[in-house]
Amino acid sequence: MRQVLGDRKTIAALLAPALITYSAVMLAPMLWSLGYTFFSGSPVRGFTWSGLANFAELFKDPKTKDAIAFTAKYALTITTGQVALGYLLALLYVFYLKRSSTLIRTLTFFPVVLPTVAVSLLFQKLFEIAPATGPVNSALEALGGEAVNWFGSGSNAFWVIAIMDIWRSMGFYAVLLYAGLVDIPEDVIESARLDGAGGWRLARFIVFPMSWPVLISALIFSINGTLKVFDSIYALTGGGPGSQTTPLTLYMYRTAFAYGDYGYGSSIALLLTMLCLVVTVFMFRGTRKDLTA
Amino acid sequence: MTRLPSRPARPPMPPARPPMPPAPFRPPAAGRRARRAGRRLRRAPLALATAVLLVIEVYPLVWLLLGSLKTQSEFMNNPTWALPTDWTNFDNYRQAWESGVSRNLLNSVIAVFPSLALIIVFGVAAGFALEVMVWKGRGTVLLVFLGGIMIPSQMILLPLFSAYFKTHLTGTVWPLILTYTATGLPLTVFMMATYFRSIPKELFEAATIDGASAFRSFRSIAFPMMTNAIFTVGLVQFFFLWNDLLLAMTFTSGAGHDELATVQVGLLSFQGRFGAVQYGPTMAAICVNVLITLALYLFLNQRVMKGMTAGAVKG
Numbered sequence: 115m116r117q118v119l120g121d122r123k124t125i126a127a128l129l130a131p132a133l134i135t136y137s138a139v140m141l142a143p144m145l146w147s148l149g150y151t152f153f154s155g156s157p158v159r160g161f162t163w164s165g166l167a168n169f170a171e172l173f174k175d176p177k178t179k180d181a182i183a184f185t186a187k188y189a190l191t192i193t194t195g196q197v198a199l200g201y202l203l204a205l206l207y208v209f210y211l212k213r214s215s216t217l218i219r220t221l222t223f224f225p226v227v228l229p230t231v232a233v234s235l236l237f238q239k240l241f242e243i244a245p246a247t248g249p250v251n252s253a254l255e256a257l258g259g260e261a262v263n264w265f266g267s268g269s270n271a272f273w274v275i276a277i278m279d280i281w282r283s284m285g286f287y288a289v290l291l292y293a294g295l296v297d298i299p300e301d302v303i304e305s306a307r308l309d310g311a312g313g314w315r316l317a318r319f320i321v322f323p324m325s326w327p328v329l330i331s332a333l334i335f336s337i338n339g340t341l342k343v344f345d346s347i348y349a350l351t352g353g354g355p356g357s358q359t360t361p362l363t364l365y366m367y368r369t370a371f372a373y374g375d376y377g378y379g380s381s382i383a384l385l386l387t388m389l390c391l392v393v394t395v396f397m398f399r400g401t402r403k404d405l406t407a
Numbered sequence: 408m409t410r411l412p413s414r415p416a417r418p419p420m421p422p423a424r425p426p427m428p429p430a431p432f433r434p435p436a437a438g439r440r441a442r443r444a445g446r447r448l449r450r451a452p453l454a455l456a457t458a459v460l461l462v463i464e465v466y467p468l469v470w471l472l473l474g475s476l477k478t479q480s481e482f483m484n485n486p487t488w489a490l491p492t493d494w495t496n497f498d499n500y501r502q503a504w505e506s507g508v509s510r511n512l513l514n515s516v517i518a519v520f521p522s523l524a525l526i527i528v529f530g531v532a533a534g535f536a537l538e539v540m541v542w543k544g545r546g547t548v549l550l551v552f553l554g555g556i557m558i559p560s561q562m563i564l565l566p567l568f569s570a571y572f573k574t575h576l577t578g579t580v581w582p583l584i585l586t587y588t589a590t591g592l593p594l595t596v597f598m599m600a601t602y603f604r605s606i607p608k609e610l611f612e613a614a615t616i617d618g619a620s621a622f623r624s625f626r627s628i629a630f631p632m633m634t635n636a637i638f639t640v641g642l643v644q645f646f647f648l649w650n651d652l653l654l655a656m657t658f659t660s661g662a663g664h665d666e667l668a669t670v671q672v673g674l675l676s677f678q679g680r681f682g683a684v685q686y687g688p689t690m691a692a693i694c695v696n697v698l699i700t701l702a703l704y705l706f707l708n709q710r711v712m713k714g715m716t717a718g719a720v721k722g
Contacts, residue, residue: 118615118619119539119541119611119612119621119624120540120541120542121620121621124621125536125540125542126530128536128625129532129533129536129537131532131533132529132530132552132592133548135525135529135588135589136552136555136589136592136593138589139563139567139586139588140555140558140593140722141551141555142569143562143563143567144566147563147565150565150566157568157569196694203460206457210453210457211457218457218460219712221464223462223711224701225464226715227650227711227715228650228669228670228697228700229649229674229697229700230652231675232671232693232696232697233652235675235678235689236467236468236691236697237467238678239686239689240467240470245488246410246482246483248487249487252486252487281464285482289712289716293716301495314522316430334663338557340563342559342560343654344560344561344652345650345652345671348652348684349652349675363559367653370564370565371538371657379565380565382561383413383561383565386559386561386562387557387558387561393553394557
C-alpha cells in the first residue's frame with residue numbers, strides 16, 4: 115500500500131506539470147519583480163542600479179500618496195457596502211422570502227458573472243449626461259432635480275464606481291452569507307422567539323453572533339478583492355478625471371507601461387502585495403481574539 | 408490576480424447545537440388569522456424592497472438590450488426610456504460584428520479554452536498527488552500553491568512581459584495561455600485537494616489491494632469521480648478568464664498586437680473608436696459580450712453560484 119500510494123515516480127509525474135508551470139510563471143516572476151525594485155528603467159531603455167531610491171521615492175511621491183488614499187477609500191467604502199448590503203439581502207432571503215428565494219437569489223447573483231468591461235461601459239452610458247442623457251440623469255430631471263456631470267469630478271466619479279461595484283457584487287456576498295445564515299439551527303431561533311426575543315433583539319443577540327465567522331470570511335474576501343481593483347476602474351473612468359480615481363494597481367500599470375519605469379512600478383506592486391498581506395493577517399488575528407474572548 | 412482574493416485558512420466554526428426546545432406554542436385559530444393579517448401589513452415594506460431590488464438588478468440590462476436595437480437618431484431625440492421603434496433592427500449587431508467583435512470572440516476562445524484544459528488536467532493531477540498520495544512535505548507544497556491566491560497580478564506582470572519578449576513569444580497566443588494557466592492553478596489545486604479530501608481513502612486503498620498502480624487509480628477512479636468537481640471548477644475558472652482585462656490587455660494590445668485582442672480588450676477599444684459617436688453598435692457589442700456569459704449562467708445558475716462561493720468559504 116505504502117509503496118504504491120507513496121511511489122515517488124508517480125507523485126513526481128502528477129505534480130510536476132502544475133508545480134513547474136506555477137513556479138515558472140508565478141513564483142519566479144515574483145522574485146524577479148523583487149529584483150526590479152532595486153533598478154530603474156525598462157527593457158527598452160535598459161536598467162540602471164538605483165539601490166533603495168525606488169523605496170525612498172515611494173514615501174515622497176505625492177501621486178503614490180493619492181493612490182494609496184484612493185485605494186483605502188475605495189476598499190473601505192466598497193467592502194462596507196458589499197458586505198452590509200449582501201448581509202441585508204441574505205437576511206431578506208432567509209427570514210422573509212424563505213423557500214421562495216431561489217429566483218431572487220439567482221437574479222441578484224447574475225451581475226457577478228457579467229464581464230467587468232461590459233458592466234463598466236454600460237454604467238458609463240447609464241450615467242451619461244451628453245450628448246445623450248442617460249437613464250440616471252433623466253430620472254433626476256424627471257424628479258425635479260438637475261442632471262449631474264457624473265464623470266466631471268473625482269468625487270462624483272467615485273460614487274459611480276462605488277454604485278457599480280456594489281451593484282455588481284452584492285449578490286455574491288448575499289449568497290455567501292446566506293449559506294452561513296441557513297446553517298443556524300432552526301431550533302435556536304425558535305427557542306429565542308419563545309423566550310420573547312423578536313425582530314431587532316433576535317438579530318442582535320442570536321443571528322448576528324452566529325453568523326459572525328462567515329461574516330469575517332466575507333470581509334477578508336472582499337477587502338482583498340477591493341485592494342486589487344483594476345478592471346472596473348480602468349474601464350469606467352480610466353483613473354480620471356486627471357488621476358483623481360487612480361488606485362495603486364492602475365498607478366503601477368501607468369508607471370510601468372506609460373512612463374516605462376519598471377523599477378518603480380515593481381516597487382508599487384510590492385507595496386500593494388504587502389498591503390494585502392498585512393490587512394489579511396491583521397484581520398485574521400483581530401477576529402481570532404474576538405472568538406476566544 | 409485581482410480576481411482571486413485570499414480566503415481564510417480554516418472553515419468557519421460550526422455553531423454549537425443546543426438542546427431541543429419544547430414544541431412551539433400554538434395560538435387559537437381566530438387570533439392566528441388576525442395575526443397573519445397584521446404580519447402581512449408589517450411586511451409590506453419588505454415586499455416593496457424586494458420589488459425595488461429586482462428593478463435595480465434587471466433594469467440596466469433591459470435598457471442595454473433595448474438600446475442595442477435603437478438607431479442613432481432615437482438615442483439623440485427620444486427619451487432614454489423609450490422603446491425602440493423597430494424591434495427587428497439588427498443593423499447595430501451587424502456593424503459591431505463586422506468591425507472586430509467576431510475576431511475578438513475567436514481570440515478569446517483560442518486563449519481561454521486551452522488554458523482551461525491545462526488548468527483542469529494539471530490541477531486534478533496535483534490535487535491527487537497532494538491529497539491521496541502519501542509523502543512527506545505535501546502539506547508544505549499545498550501551502551506554496553495556496554500562497555499564489557494572495558499574489559496580485561501586478562506583481563508578476565512586468566517580469567513576464569520581459570520574459571515573453573525575450574523568448575519571442577510576444578505576438579503569439581502563448582503568453583496568454585501560459586499566464587492564464589499559472590494564475591488559475593492555485594485556486595484549482597486548492598479546490599481539487601479539498602474535493603479529494605471528501606472521497607473516502609478506503610476507495611483508493613481497495614484499488615491498490617486489487618493491484619492498481621497509483622497512476623491507474625488516478626485515471627480510472629479519481630478522474631471519473633471528480634467529473635462534478637471538475638465541471639464546477641472549470642465553470643468558475645471560465646468566468647475568471649473570459650472576463651479578464653488586465654492580463655489580456657498587457658499581453659495583446661499592450662504589446663501592439665491588436666489582432667490578438669480578446670473580447671474584453673476589443674470591447675474597450677471598440678468603445679474608444681465608436682462609443683462617443685455611435686451608440687447603437689457600442690450597445691450591441693456590449694450586449695453580445697453580456698449575453699454569452701448570461702446564457703451560460705441561465706442554464707447553470709445553481710452550479711455557478713455554488714462554485715463561485717465555494718471558492719470563498721471552503722477551507
